[in-house]
Amino acid sequence: MKIFLLPGKLVIRCYNNKQLIAMMHAKHLCQITQVRKGDASSVRQLITLVSRHMNALQALSLNVPVQDLKMNRLMLATIDPETQREWEHITTTSIDTPTTTELVTFLESRC
Numbered sequence: 464m465k466i467f468l469l470p471g472k473l474v475i476r477c478y479n480n481k482q483l484i485a486m487m488h489a490k491h492l493c494q495i496t497q498v499r500k501g502d503a504s505s506v507r508q509l510i511t512l513v514s515r516h517m518n519a520l521q522a523l524s525l526n527v528p529v530q531d532l533k534m535n536r537l538m539l540a541t542i543d544p545e546t547q548r549e550w551e552h553i554t555t556t557s558i559d560t561p562t563t564t565e566l567v568t569f570l571e572s573r574c
Contacts, residue, residue: 481523482560488516489532493540531563538566546573 495512498505520529539547550569554561 480555481525482554482557485520485523485525485532485560486536488520489529489536492516492529493533493536526559527562532560534563535561535566538563538570542570546570549573 492513495509498509517529520532525532539550542550550566553569
């Protein structure tokens, strides 16, 4: 049996996902490029970028620290796509954002 969502509900389900939004901000924080020495413009861009993503994460009122988000992002970027899909499948039904401890426990169970 297929469940069809009304367009508005589908949009909310796809785009009102705190975990996905938080992981995208963590991804951007993990991909910050090196500032060129002596370039004030690059330093200002760095401050703006970090502030923007940190403020967005704070506004989400997450149950985990930013360090967990960044560590999860780094760990997930290094594992195979099948394991990533399984993790996403497990965590999409959770209301809370997963902690690094939960990710490590999941990975240990896959060993």
